[in-house]
Each structure stands twice: as C-alpha cells, then as structure tokens.
Amino acid sequence: KQEVTQIPAALSVPEGENLVLNCSFTDSAIYNLQWFRQDPGKGLTSLLLIQSSQREQTSGRLNASLDKSSGRSTLYIAASQPGDSATYLCAVTSGNTGKLIFGQGTTLQVKP
C-alpha cells in the first residue's frame, strides 16, 4: 500500500529565505507526482506535476525534483515571500487512474 510522508510538518522562516520541503513515498512504481498548495479552508491549487520519467519541473520560484528509485521528491522555494504561506501537499498516482495518494502536508509560514 502506497504511503506518502512529508517532512517537516510545519516550517516558519523569515522572508527571503530559500527553503526545501520533502516528500517520500514507499512504492516507487508511481505514474506521476504533484505538488499542491492549499490555503486555509480552501481547495487545492496545482503547483507542479512531474511525470515518472522526469527528474524535475520548474515554475517561477518553484522547483520540484523527483528521484523515483529512492522514493523522494523535494519542492524548492526560492526567495520566499509572505504570500507563500500555506500548506503544501505532495501527492502521487500509481497508475493512469487519477487517484491521488496525499501526504500530510507541510504548513509553511513566511514572516515579513
């Protein structure tokens, strides 16, 4: 059974810092991995999607890497801003079914 773990559970940093969020999964036979952002009481916004054949994806200040063999992904946020404060969720699919298995999330607070 696929399990997804995110470390740390919470993170507080001053504005401007570069930071890394970690995600690990137990079954390396994934179809793709996604990183989402969730604001309090809101739905999910997709940030980056990495197919199983890819090593990384970049969007603006965000960079996500994938090491399928070791079951790890990282989300790198450069030059963090207070507006980046949110919960970041990592999710994997094990086939082309669209069924996502989510991690517990990392709640990020960026202080001005």
Added chain:
Amino acid sequence: GAVVSQHPSRVICKSGTSVKIECRSLDFQATTMFWYRQFPKQSLMLMATSNEGSKATYEQGVEKDKFLINHASLTLSTLTVTSAHPEDSSFYICSARHSGANVLTFGAGSRLTVL
C-alpha cells in the same frame, strides 16, 4: 482554464438529516470525478471514484450507503451524506479528470458541520 465548482461551500445541518454536495466541471467534460475528505489538520483521504453513468467505486472503509455518489452527466457529480452525524463534519473536496487527458482540477471544497 478548467474550473470545477463545488456547492455549497459551507453547510450546517442537524444530526440525522441528509446533505447533498455538488461538483460541476464548468468548461470541460469529466468522465471521472473523485471525492476526498479532509479532517482538520489532516491530509486529504480519497473516499470514492465517481464514473459517469456507472456506480461509484468506494475506498476501503467508506460506507457506500452513507455516502451516496451520483454521476449522472459528464459535468456533474453529487455526494449525499445521509443521516449525518457530528463525526461526519469535515471538509469535502472533489476533483474532476478531463476526458481523455491526465489532468485533474480540484473544486474549492465544501465544509460540512453537523450539529
């Protein structure tokens, strides 16, 4: 871009009543929709997969008679929480998969509070 609308965004009901939550894909067809539940400070847990024109597939531990799912058209899936109890209070989120594409769009979620 693709938009998924959930309604209502918030609902409060008395214990024992039933509540219906709608998930609509506004500008695309979705043969498959997914329903998730999120308890406070926890992650999203998949409840069921809803396929247009057929019965939903429920995850282990989810009571299909309690959480009724109907996917009657390519743009609408509904989740009905029957005989709701306080422990059903949660944040329910749907996602819709574009027909023929591996792209998922999430709704904004519906917060259910059962008194």
